[in-house]
Amino acid sequence: MSILYFFLYLLLVTIIGLLYMGAARKITAHIQNRYGPPVYQPILDVLKLFAKKDTASHGIMHSLGPVIAYTGIAATLLFLPLGNHTPLLHFNGDLFVVLYLLVVGPLGMALGAGESANSNATIGIARALSMMLGYEIIFFMATLPVFYHYGTASIYRVIQAQGAFPDWAAILFPISFIAGLFALQGLMGEKPFELVVAPHEIASGPMVEYGGKYLGLLQIWHAVGIIVETGLFVDIFFGPQSILWFFAGTFIVFFATVIVNAVMPRFRIEQAVRFYWGLPLLLSILGILQVYIWR
Amino acid sequence: MAMFYLLLLLVLVGIVSFVLGPIKVLRNIIAFLGAVTAFFYFLTNIKPGLIYSLNIRVYNVHFEAGFSSMFFGVIITALFIIFLIASFHEENDGAYYLFAYLTLTGALAVLFAKDLISFFFFFETMSLFSFLMVLKGKSDTSFRSAFKYLVWSVFGGYAFLMGTFLKVYYTHSVMIGDISYLAGGVKLLILILLLAPFAVKAALMPFHLWAPDAYKDSKDTFTVFFSGGLSKIGVFGYFLVLFKVFTEIAVKYPYFLKAFAWLGAITAALSGIYAFMQDDAKKLLAYSSISQLGYVAVGFGIYTHFSVVAALFHALGHAVFESLLFLVVAGVYYRTKTTDLRKMGGLIKRMPLSFIGLLFGIIATSGIPPTIGFPSKWLLYEALILKGDLLLTSLVFFASITAFLYSYKLVHGIFLGKLHEEHKNVKEAPLGYAFGTVVLLVPLLVLGIIPGLVIKPIDYIVRFYLKPELGYNLANMNTPLGHVNFPVVGLVMGLTFALSLFIYLIAGKSYRAEQTDNYTATEAIDEDFELHYAGEFYGFMKKAFGRPLTWSFEKILNAFLKLFSFLGEVARGFYMGDARVYLFYVIAFFALLAYLMGGKL
Amino acid sequence: MNGGLLFYGSSVFLMVMGIFIAITGKHLIKILLGIDLFDVGLNLLIISFGYVNGGTAPIFSKYPHIFKNVVDPVPQALVLTAIVIGVAEMAMGLAIVMKIKEKFGTCNIAKLKELKW
Amino acid sequence: MVSPILVIALSLFFAFVIPLLGMVSKKLPRLVPPLAMLVNLWILITNIKFVSRGAMLVTTAGLKPPIAINLAIDRFSLLFVILIQLIGLLLSVYYLSQDNRDQRFYMLFLLNILGASGIVMTGDIFNSFVFLEILEISSFGLVASKKDRKALEGGFKYMVIGAIGSSLYLLGIIVLYLTTGSLNMAEIAKLMPHIPESIKLFAALLLLAGIGVEVELFPLNAWAPDAYHGAKDEISTQLSSIISKAGIYLAARIFFTIFNGFYALKIIFYLGVITFVIAELAALMQKNVKRMLAYSSIGQMGLLMLILSLVAKRGDVFVITTVILLALNHAFGKGLLFLSLGALSGGNGEYEIENLGGNGRANPLAGFLFTVGALSIVGMPFFFGFWSKIxxxxxxxxxxxxxxxxxxxxxxxxxxxxxxxxIVNLFRGEGKKYGISIVPAAVMILFALFVIVFGIWPHPVFQIAQSAAVSLIERTTYISSIIGGM
Known part of the structure; x- marks a missing residue:
């Protein structure tokens, strides 16, 4: 029974993620003075992709790549508290479990895309991994003061320790929060850090050789990814006390990134990495200093 | 006595395999049986607390087996068997096995040594014979590397000897024992000197310069033992010095520990960066090995109960996954005769087992659950945050991100991408390599899911010295900060994988496409088209990081060498005259003496 | 210390001259001669150490009471040995110089510069 | 028991028999040195059990000391003389395989051994000068015996410094004689407390000049690299394994037994440190392996002298034991290095590192032996050098x-x-292969065996060295056993 509950939970989050993607397209379209597709369009896309026959595969790892990617993000989701709502098998959602599981997704995609022997895909992966050297560390450093302040490594306990509006970690640690926002933009792979996919340069990068059900899996990976990434951010900085607040928070954060995405141009890869090693790094270090001073 | 018999057995097996050198089959059988016998003899007969003194008249050699020596001894001996089985595929002479066995003898004796002089003796033995092993390496540059390795190891050994003499001078005892009661700064000096050889063995920056070259140029199978096994002597030494020789170090020298931890983190981070800039698989792995050992140093530097548990667990993990990676690369070299990432690619279809080995190896290296790399990293982070050094934590985290970068570069360079024409008919690595790969995969996964199996003995080692803070049973680990149930993590991953696989299977069919059947905009591609992107893989990082990447410890070392060469030139200049000049020296010498002693004459 | 200042002075002068010649000389034989001069000076010095003003030779005699003022015999014996040794040394040295002349074609010490590296 | 004086007498006899034998046959002279050494060794071995802690007195001309010349042999001297004769035997066996030698060479060789043995055995200080001169003159000849430009140059340099050094040594002896009225070492030692400090210092410095040349102390050792470099490999072995050992003995005997420590040892201490540092640094930059070995040899001697001088600080048996161990390691290890270098370079004088590249691989035995010697000298475990260095x-x-x-x-x-x-260069790349005949190989293997066997089981050597050291340390026993009561 509980296993069924799991599947339903996962399905729900996937659908919500897809709806977010649709919303993003709609928002972008409005900013660019277009009408845009309906919000549920991504769901239709995914269904269509899954239904497609005759998909090209370059080998076993190429096929398994998207599977592993979705595995990784789904497992992460199961360790991430959605506000005060926690899945069955959680143990207070330890930060490091989440952070390390979060990498499984990109790794799976990278392994799969690598086997296709398409240089575009490989370049995309190289960019993705290099970007991690930028945003992951900033994200980590931005969240560290929060965990240190509340004396726990559990995301769930961090949420519980925060209260309603003025007790948010975002307000306690504004500098870290801003650094975290920078990192989130990279984590989501939105412009100006949209280097991995970069359709105009490397033909959507790792995705270039994927079609049909593989692309479908990657789509739902991306959809859950949106929830997990923004959710992690919201959990840590806003401490949502209910699942509704959680989704509201994620949507607001996502909305912000989408707007930035819509109006920004794209960095070059070395610019992006170097950017992260500038101001955001400084901010995150300042955030750490702040928690030291507070204590 | 058991310890002595064990060492004697190893020496004898070494000599017998040397004598049997040309008769290959018999030699291999003897060498193999010797290693296996030693392993089981170790497991059955050597118990913690066993003491033995060997009187060689001139000097008493004292042996004692402790929990820590048991722990490391089992790792080293087991890896030796794996190395040995794989090495039978290579062209080796009898002397190779003699040196290998003597290296093992030295390493085990170091673990057992109870007094500092024997410790030095066996440490030098190990260094000497492992130097000879590197000297017998495969490439033309192995000579240079072996030389470097020798000088560095001996440097470490001599620093240790200096520390020993200082210790004996002030305490009048050569036994390895507490010297915390000593007063003054000399203790700190002794501490640094005693740690030096282990920093060299465990390739802690700035003592790591020998490692990339020596790992690269030693024979591939030996590197498995070299990197996985012998570096454990360094970790053992950290433990020995920081716990057995200095029990109050955390109170007396907290800043030393802090510096040590930072050094470890810098090692981990910088080596990670160097690693993903390499284009040679073995060199990449060498830097990765250095990087991983950096975490161990961090664990020791934090000096709390579960940071040390994490360090020791990570040492075990390093032995497992780094050996696995080196073994797979050795197998690949055996088939393709290259370790250059740019010249390989697409081997996944030809060497699937090696691919699986490497895949799990890099997953463990990156610390992704459910593999052996995860529990130690998790514990380490908990310890770091609990300690409150957030910048250090960030540096360590940075280092573990570099692990993703070099890991992927490795697996992509060898197994993914386009299969090269000349590797079209490559076969799976031979049995010896495959055996090691499969054997190493077992602890890699089992200990990742049930780390409690070895946390218990490790806790036994550490509990004696530090207040136990870590709650654990077979499945769970509890720290004041958090709690992880490792089997559940594994289970969740398994479940979600099943789900994803289910989605994959119910969705539409797919067909197998050729590698040339690719999207390349309008470019027409054929077999000759270079699809494999492996060289300059992270080339743009040079632009991003710029100058710091070109900094290197080697420059400092070179300046030092230059100083010595200058002094040497000056000294040599003295001996370049003719007879009259020499005569003048004599007279001048007496004139000087007469002047100096003028008052006394 | 019965020798006069003259003996000591001249022998020390000889020694210093010998060393000076050996250090400044360019010709191999000149250097050898300098060393020899040094030896001679040394021998003279030793003799003069044992010298007794107005003394007689240290010879065993039936009438020991006549020879009250006997010079010390030991230095003389030593010097005899030293002279012999000096000769041997000179012989060896000159032999080497001969060979050097044969091989190098010169006796200039500044040209003997094979041994540097 | 056979009188040890026969060691000197027989050597002299054999040396002068050589030309006569040379008239009979070209091959006979070669056989004389091994024979002489064997006889000498036999004589010495029969004496082992008669030599107790004190000195065994061998009188000449039927007179008791301090009057006549005598030999005074204690365990310390016996150890050194056996060492010298043993290495002499090994080297003379080595020469057996070489048939292009002049008979005069064998004479010089025998005289050289004779000089060294004499220095070690004599109880008379002037006699030690005589033997020192015999040793030096014969070694000039030996160094120059290669008769090429380098050898001659080295020999000449050695001669100039050696001559001045030994003359100063003689002057020192005279100073001692004038103040004590005796030439007997034991007698002088006994009277030492009565000598004024300044005279003592003066004499010590002069004696140091003579000994310093032999033991290659810093400003007096400039000849050494040239002589080692110029000479044949076997002669270099002889220089390092025999001649310098006699020098060490003399230094210990004079500055410890006679001067009883004193100021001179302090000077030796500083000179030892300077020698050690400068020579080893000079070796660092050396491209010519033979010259490098020479510098290393000087450095080792510096270390040795520096340890020896420590006996002044505390008359410790262990210090002298160490000196003996270092001397043994140097004698066998460095001897092995020079000999195997000869085998590696094929005897054609190409000692540059580049020229030797790969020769160790081409000549595995010689390469192995060189490695053994080098590892022993640097003090690696399982070699004798480890124990001496520790x-x-x-x-x-x-x-x-x-x-x-x-x-x-x-x-x-x-x-x-x-x-x-x-070492690394020896095994790199392809080298030139030179044959090695069985006799030199056997000699080198014996050298190597010493280093390895006693590296693994050092106890016997330690014991012998210790008893010899005890013998040196107890100087009152030495003195009283020669001239009675003190």
Missing amino acids: SALISLMKTNVIYLIALVLVISLVEIYYYGNV
Whole structure:
């Protein structure tokens, strides 16, 4: 029974993620003075992709790549508290479990895309991994003061320790929060850090050789990814006390990134990495200093 | 006595395999049986607390087996068997096995040594014979590397000897024992000197310069033992010095520990960066090995109960996954005769087992659950945050991100991408390599899911010295900060994988496409088209990081060498005259003496 | 210390001259001669150490009471040995110089510069 | 028991028999030195059990000391004379395989051994001068015996310095004689407390000049690299294994037994340190392996003298034991290095590292032996050098000069550096193959066996060295056993 509950939970989050993607397209379209597709369009896309026959595969790892990617993000989701709502098998959602599981997704995609022997895909992966050297560390450093302040490594306990509006970690640690926002933009792979996919340069990068059900899996990976990434951010900085607040928070954060995405141009890869090693790094270090001073 | 018999057995097996050198089959059988016998003899007969003194008249050699020596001894001996089985595929002479066995003898004796002089003796033995092993390496540059390795190891050994003499001078005892009661700064000096050889063995920056070259140029199978096994002597030494020789170090020298931890983190981070800039698989792995050992140093530097548990667990993990990676690369070299990432690619279809080995190896290296790399990293982070050094934590985290970068570069360079024409008919690595790969995969996964199996003995080692803070049973680990149930993590991953696989299977069919059947905009591609992107893989990082990447410890070392060469030139200049000049020296010498002693004459 | 200042002075002068010649000389034989001069000076010095003003030779005699003022015999014996040794040394040295002349074609010490590296 | 004086007498006899035999047959002279050494060794071995802690007195001309010339042999001297004769035997066996030698060479060789043995056995200080001169003159000849430009140049340099040094040594003896009225070592030692300090210092400095040349102390050792470099490999072996050992003995005997420590040892201490450092640093930059070995040899002697001088700080048996161990390691290890270098270079004088590249691989035996020698000299475990080096460090610790341990270790690292460089180069690339005949190979293997066997089981050597050291340390016993009561 509980296993069924799991599947339903996962399905729900996937659908919500897809709806977010649709919303993003709609928002972008409005900013660019277009009408845009309906919000549920991504769901239709995914269904269509899954239904497609005759998909090209370059080998076993190429096929398994998207599977592993979705595995990784789904497992992460199961360790991430959605506000005060926690899945069955959680143990207070330890930060490091989440952070390390979060990498499984990109790794799976990278392994799969690598086997296709398409240089575009490989370049995309190289960019993705290099970007991690930028945003992951900033994200980590931005969240560290929060965990240190509340004396726990559990995301769930961090949420519980925060209260309603003025007790948010975002307000306690504004500098870290801003650094975290920078990192989130990279984590989501939105412009100006949209280097991995970069359709105009490397033909959507790792995705270039994927079609049909593989692309479908990657789509739902991306959809859950949106929830997990923004959710992690919201959990840590806003401490949502209910699942509704959680989704509201994620949507607001996502909305912000989408707007930035819509109006920004794209960095070059070395610019992006170097950017992260500038101001955001400084901010995150300042955030750490702040928690030291507070204590 | 058991310890002595064990060492004697190893020496004898070494000599017998040397004598049997040309008769290959018999030699291999003897060498193999010797290693296996030693392993089981170790497991059955050597118990913690066993003491033995060997009187060689001139000097008493004292042996004692402790929990820590048991722990490391089992790792080293087991890896030796794996190395040995794989090495039978290579062209080796009898002397190779003699040196290998003597290296093992030295390493085990170091673990057992109870007094500092024997410790030095066996440490030098190990260094000497492992130097000879590197000297017998495969490439033309192995000579240079072996030389470097020798000088560095001996440097470490001599620093240790200096520390020993200082210790004996002030305490009048050569036994390895507490010297915390000593007063003054000399203790700190002794501490640094005693740690030096282990920093060299465990390739802690700035003592790591020998490692990339020596790992690269030693024979591939030996590197498995070299990197996985012998570096454990360094970790053992950290433990020995920081716990057995200095029990109050955390109170007396907290800043030393802090510096040590930072050094470890810098090692981990910088080596990670160097690693993903390499284009040679073995060199990449060498830097990765250095990087991983950096975490161990961090664990020791934090000096709390579960940071040390994490360090020791990570040492075990390093032995497992780094050996696995080196073994797979050795197998690949055996088939393709290259370790250059740019010249390989697409081997996944030809060497699937090696691919699986490497895949799990890099997953463990990156610390992704459910593999052996995860529990130690998790514990380490908990310890770091609990300690409150957030910048250090960030540096360590940075280092573990570099692990993703070099890991992927490795697996992509060898197994993914386009299969090269000349590797079209490559076969799976031979049995010896495959055996090691499969054997190493077992602890890699089992200990990742049930780390409690070895946390218990490790806790036994550490509990004696530090207040136990870590709650654990077979499945769970509890720290004041958090709690992880490792089997559940594994289970969740398994479940979600099943789900994803289910989605994959119910969705539409797919067909197998050729590698040339690719999207390349309008470019027409054929077999000759270079699809494999492996060289300059992270080339743009040079632009991003710029100058710091070109900094290197080697420059400092070179300046030092230059100083010595200058002094040497000056000294040599003295001996370049003719007879009259020499005569003048004599007279001048007496004139000087007469002047100096003028008052006394 | 019965020798006069003259003996000591001249022998020390000889020694210093010998060393000076050996250090400044360019010709191999000149250097050898300098060393020899040094030896001679040394021998003279030793003799003069044992010298007794107005003394007689240290010879065993039936009438020991006549020879009250006997010079010390030991230095003389030593010097005899030293002279012999000096000769041997000179012989060896000159032999080497001969060979050097044969091989190098010169006796200039500044040209003997094979041994540097 | 056979009188040890026969060692000297027979050597002399054999030396002068050689030309006569040479008239009979070209091949006979070659056989004389081994025979002489064997007889000598036999004589010495029969004497072992008669030599007790004190000195065994061998009188000449039927007169008791302090009047006549006599030999005074204690265990310390016996050890050194046996060492010298043993190495002499090994070397003379080595010469058996070479048939292009002049008979005069064998005479010089025998005289050289004779001089060294004489220095070690004599109880008369002037006699030691005579033997020193015999030793030196014959070694000039030996060095120059190669008769090429380098050998002649080295020989000439050695001669100039040696002649001046020994003359100063003679002057020192005379000064001692004038103040004590005796030439007997024991007698002088007995009277030493009565000599004024300034005279003592003056005499000591002069004696140091003569000995310093032999033991290659810093400003007096400039000849050494040239002589070692110019000479044949076997002669270099002889220089390092025999001649310098006689020098060490003389230094110990004079500055410890006669002067009883004193100021001179302090000078030796500083000179030893300087020698050690400068020579090893000079070796670091040396491209010519033979000259490098020469510098290393000088460095080793510096270490040895520095340890020897520590006996002044505390008359410790262990210090002298260490000196003996170092001397043995140097004698066998360095001898092995020179001989195997000869085999590696094929005897054609190409000693540059580049020219030797790969020769160790082409000539595995010689390469192995060179490696063994080098590892022993640098003090690697399982070689005799390990024990001597550890003992040296323990001596330094026991005498409270702990900072010198650091220096010795740093310099040892330098040693490792240049020896390691040579070893690594020997096995790199393709080298030239030279044959090695069985006799030299056997001799080298014997050298190597000493280093390895006693490296694994050092106890016998330690015991012998210790009893010899005890014999030296107890100087009152030595004195009273020669001239009675003190």
